[in-house]
Amino acid sequence: MLDIKDLHVAVEGKEILKGLSLHVGEGEVHAIMGPNGSGKSTLSYVLAGRDGYDITSGSIIYKGEDLTAMPPEARAARGVFLALQYPVEIPGVTTVNFLKAALNAQRRARSESELDAMAVLRLVRDKARSLNISEDMLRRALNVGFSGGEKKRLEVLQMALFEPSLAILDETDSGLDIDALKLVAEGVNHLRAPSRSMLVITHYQRLLTYIVPDRVHVLARGRIVAEGGKELALELEAKGYGHIVKDAA
Amino acid sequence: MSAIEQTRTQVEALGEKYKYGFVTDIEMERAPRGLSEETVAFISGKKGEPEWMLEWRLSAYRRWRQMQEPEWARVKYPKIDYENAYYYAAPKSSNDKPQSLEDVDPKLLETYNKLGIPLSEQKLLAGVAVDAVFDSVSVATTFKETLNKAGVIFCPISEAIREHPDLVRKYLGSVVPVTDNFFATLNSAVFSDGSFVYVPKGVRCPMELSTYFRINASETGQFERTLIIADEGSYVSYLEGCTAPKRDENQLHAAVVELVALEGAEIKYSTVQNWYPGDENGLGGIYNFVTKRGDCRGNDSKISWTQVETGSAITWKYPSCILRGDNSVGEFYSIAIANHFQQADTGTKMIHLGRNTRSRIISKGISAGKAQNTYRGLVAVHPRADRARNFTQCDSLLIGKECGAHTVPYIESRNRTARIEHEATTSKIAEEQLFYCTSRGIPPEEAVALIVNGFCREVLQQLPMEFAVEAQKLVGISLEGSVG
Numbered sequence: 001m002l003d004i005k006d007l008h009v010a011v012e013g014k015e016i017l018k019g020l021s022l023h024v025g026e027g028e029v030h031a032i033m034g035p036n037g038s039g040k041s042t043l044s045y046v047l048a049g050r051d052g053y054d055i056t057s058g059s060i061i062y063k064g065e066d067l068t069a070m071p072p073e074a075r076a077a078r079g080v081f082l083a084l085q086y087p088v089e090i091p092g093v094t095t096v097n098f099l100k101a102a103l104n105a106q107r108r109a110r111s112e113s114e115l116d117a118m119a120v121l122r123l124v125r126d127k128a129r130s131l132n133i134s135e136d137m138l139r140r141a142l143n144v145g146f147s148g149g150e151k152k153r154l155e156v157l158q159m160a161l162f163e164p165s166l167a168i169l170d171e172t173d174s175g176l177d178i179d180a181l182k183l184v185a186e187g188v189n190h191l192r193a194p195s196r197s198m199l200v201i202t203h204y205q206r207l208l209t210y211i212v213p214d215r216v217h218v219l220a221r222g223r224i225v226a227e228g229g230k231e232l233a234l235e236l237e238a239k240g241y242g243h244i245v246k247d248a249a
Numbered sequence: 250m251s252a253i254e255q256t257r258t259q260v261e262a263l264g265e266k267y268k269y270g271f272v273t274d275i276e277m278e279r280a281p282r283g284l285s286e287e288t289v290a291f292i293s294g295k296k297g298e299p300e301w302m303l304e305w306r307l308s309a310y311r312r313w314r315q316m317q318e319p320e321w322a323r324v325k326y327p328k329i330d331y332e333n334a335y336y337y338a339a340p341k342s343s344n345d346k347p348q349s350l351e352d353v354d355p356k357l358l359e360t361y362n363k364l365g366i367p368l369s370e371q372k373l374l375a376g377v378a379v380d381a382v383f384d385s386v387s388v389a390t391t392f393k394e395t396l397n398k399a400g401v402i403f404c405p406i407s408e409a410i411r412e413h414p415d416l417v418r419k420y421l422g423s424v425v426p427v428t429d430n431f432f433a434t435l436n437s438a439v440f441s442d443g444s445f446v447y448v449p450k451g452v453r454c455p456m457e458l459s460t461y462f463r464i465n466a467s468e469t470g471q472f473e474r475t476l477i478i479a480d481e482g483s484y485v486s487y488l489e490g491c492t493a494p495k496r497d498e499n500q501l502h503a504a505v506v507e508l509v510a511l512e513g514a515e516i517k518y519s520t521v522q523n524w525y526p527g528d529e530n531g532l533g534g535i536y537n538f539v540t541k542r543g544d545c546r547g548n549d550s551k552i553s554w555t556q557v558e559t560g561s562a563i564t565w566k567y568p569s570c571i572l573r574g575d576n577s578v579g580e581f582y583s584i585a586i587a588n589h590f591q592q593a594d595t596g597t598k599m600i601h602l603g604r605n606t607r608s609r610i611i612s613k614g615i616s617a618g619k620a621q622n623t624y625r626g627l628v629a630v631h632p633r634a635d636r637a638r639n640f641t642q643c644d645s646l647l648i649g650k651e652c653g654a655h656t657v658p659y660i661e662s663r664n665r666t667a668r669i670e671h672e673a674t675t676s677k678i679a680e681e682q683l684f685y686c687t688s689r690g691i692p693p694e695e696a697v698a699l700i701v702n703g704f705c706r707e708v709l710q711q712l713p714m715e716f717a718v719e720a721q722k723l724v725g726i727s728l729e730g731s732v733g
Binding site: 048071075087091098 | 679680681682684685686687688689690691692693695699700702703704705706707
């Protein structure tokens, strides 16, 4: 599904990722853990194609294609989805209209027919229920005045709606209390599928209690410094990042 | 390319797509070049006007000769050579005035079709009557019969001067006096055509009224004159749309619009202004110097202006309300988009004269490229206007680094019981907003449109349903508010 080889990425001339390699197979859930400033968010932005993240060397192959050659909207249409740590507010654009615009833009790019307003609304309502997203939320301006939990639930709703092949969850647990975390994790688990891979980026082990990964990678100073099964996360929780990062240095 | 640069390129590209820039090749008849008493008499003669009208025009002309072009607006343009322009142009074929739509020159009908305004009634949106003004003459008015049955008069103003002289004499110049300002006075001397509406007592006009103005001839100014009278307890909703061909020259459009709302009457006036804005280097485009004013003459009357201003090289326009009657209400909802080298200096005046008068101003200015966008507004409360209230909100959105947004509010309160509120914000389309949209599959151009649409939402919602689509397309956006 996703093959990253020796990736070097610079932001404003400063190298953040320094030779990162990662392979994610179809249907697998991988966790990326690491201390602050290790390059976790940079990785997620590079995968989604954000401006200002310059790939100086290395490659990202997604479903056999060079992902780096595509603009963000083309990646989305091909099934790459990034749930943001800080979802953005867009005043005056209702949530449901935003969802319709996004869904239809993706469908258009794939030469599929567009859905009319009613069809989109039915689809959205259907997915919204299990995430406890109210009709009122859908009619409000996108993310404007939403609580932290509401914003994250809306990200998961979009993931459910777009049915991506590769979902990247960037610190989806940040700012959530335990109930909100459970709700979001349930939503994510519900979307696990043999054809869908996930990259769960998190600072804490907490989220991984609910979204159990197949593999855990530790990112430090721009590289993967350790890999293991789900038990690696528990080890990190117990001992902290210090010893692993030191060992790798 | 940074996201901001990219945005700017996209918005520039949007501006490139001025779809209405074509010229209709049609034989024209013009007044001689330049401005003189003879030109004024020529226009009056072409319209078959009575003597009093000619005198009215001539007095305006003589007055105009003594006036200076105003320079207080935040707009820059080379001096206009008034002696080197044409003040009247009409398709030759309309010399024998068309009696019905079948008699209208097919080339003209085709022009309006291209503009998306079919004039054959069966193709028209149900419930919208259209008056089409081509350069200096009205070429067709639809649904006359339906309106006649309701007692509503909707016709070219040139026809009203001949057919309804009492109404015209009573109200013409009563809101915007002949001496009002340089451009209004010029208009009074040489106005060619425009629409006239009279809604009798207690009548709710059965359909939306709409006028489409089209400048076609080169080197010719358009001086339209519109007069709308809503008699006691009546209601009318009116919309105007404007387009012009692409030309390297600047063309002058100096219109005057007067609205009169008598006791308990309501007028809703909407504008979608899409005159040719000039190219990306600032060459060509329409100078849109317009005086629009409404008079809430009777108690409990209401006048509401909504404008979507996307075109013109320069916009100089302040649709205003004189709140004369007690409890009268004035509203101004505005979207002004300026791109490339466009300059917009627009806003409103709310003059509170009567007691318990209320006004509301919502202005959304969007600047991109090297454009300058100014909101200029006056809220004046006179001593008699007890408990007058005003709420003003001015929001500016900037796209790119080289454009400017300015807010110039004037507030004059001479009554202690008045309550005036003013809110203003300035924001930018943030890179993260764009990235959020594109990462969800929305291409950048569409994302900008979506964000701008959201920014303007409050104002777009004020437009009549029939025209919402057109306006939103114009802002470059998909339909907002159609779901749920």
